[in-house]
Amino acid sequence: MSFLWKSSNGGTTEKTLTLEEQQEKQINEVRKQLEEPSSLAIQGFLSDASILRFLRARNWNVQKSSKMLKSAVKWRAAYKPEMISWEEIALEAETGKIYRADYKDKLGRTVLVLRPGLENTTSGKEQIKYLVYSLEKAIMNLTDDQEKMVWMIDFQGWTMGSTPLKVTRETVSVLQDCYPERLGLAILYNPPRLFESFYKIVKPFLDHETSKKVKFVYSNDKESQKIMAEVFDMDKLDSAFGGRNLATFEYSSYAEQMKEDDKKMQSNDAGSDASSEASFYSGTDSPKHEDGEHGAMKKACAT
Structure with missing residues (x-):
């Protein structure tokens, strides 16, 4: 230039x-x-x-x-997304519908597992709050040389009722408008044929760059399975996604892990550029977090 x-x-x-x-x-x-x-x-x-x-x-x-x-x-x-605590969203997390995997991809990117078929609540407001909480914690756990994450979406048990269009639109808005350039890859694993129609409705809400990061992967398709081997160490990848790791989501241990993350975020233990969305506080500098501050977002971060 x-x-x-x-x-x-x-x-x-x-x-x-x-x-x-x-x-x-x-x-x-x-x-x-x-x-x-x-x-x-x-x-x-x-x-x-x-x-x-x-x-x-x-x-x-x-x-x-x-x-x-x-x-x-x-x-x-x-x-105030950085102030959401585990206690506020613990109910949302019970089924393991969203959690941070205990492994990263080959590039060292944090992996968020989403299982919409395990939806256990009806409040879109609380569902979005848990998504935001998960994003903040995923960002906080990025390494200094990474700023993007991977989404792994498992469609086992998914139905059209699992993800209302309104919540889906808010999810897209939060990700694109409030956390731009944070998504490195989104893997849609074994989406049913019915989802293809749903995706046609959702796709217009995705910007071009985001839609390019979406990959459809099927367990019975050898070609699409190659994507998993290219992106992940198969010994670490969940068996549910074709890997050899037999470990499953365990709520109580995950809760303890998230409570520790809450403490880290509050104590200013980390503060790299890679986790700049996850702000850290200590002592009286920490603003109070009131439930009323988390209003419903009809169009989060609208531009």
Whole structure:
């Protein structure tokens, strides 16, 4: 990328910026359009790495990226996702419908397992809250060299009633608008034929980049099964997804793990750019988390 610069003799010279300089320039342009952070949580969220993700999500358009980021900041300030605790969503987690796997993919990305067929509640508001909680904890557990995660969606037991369209649309909105560039890959494992019709309804809500990350995988299709071997160590992958790991979700041990994650998030034990959405606090700096602050999101992070 080239820019014209005024020289000391009044003329202009052309300077070619390096990729790093280009990105720094655009980050600064976005920052100029943002208000001062209203809390430590928002300050932690507005890292350079976070702004870069919003820029990538809007194809490096500063105006569109700024608008998107402002909406995300407004949502985080009201929803306070980093303050959701295990006790608030423990009921949602009982069946293992969403959990963080105890293994990563070959690139070191955190893996979130989703089993919509195990839906155990009817409140869309609480279901979205648990999704947000799971996203925050997945981000917190990313390694320093990774900023994206993998979603593994197991369709065993799924019916059209398992995922109401309204909740599905909110899920897409939260992921794309509030956590842009966090999804590296979404594997839809053994979706029934009925889901193909459902996906045709949902797909228009996905942006182009997100839809490219969606892969359909079937256990009886050798070609699609190759995707699993390419992405995962089969010795670590759940047997439910064709791997050789026989371990299954165990609620009580997972609850203890999540409570420990809550403590880490509160104690400011980690704070890398890779986990910038997961803000950390200590002592009296931690804002109080009230249930009433988690209002229903008709269109989360609307742009």
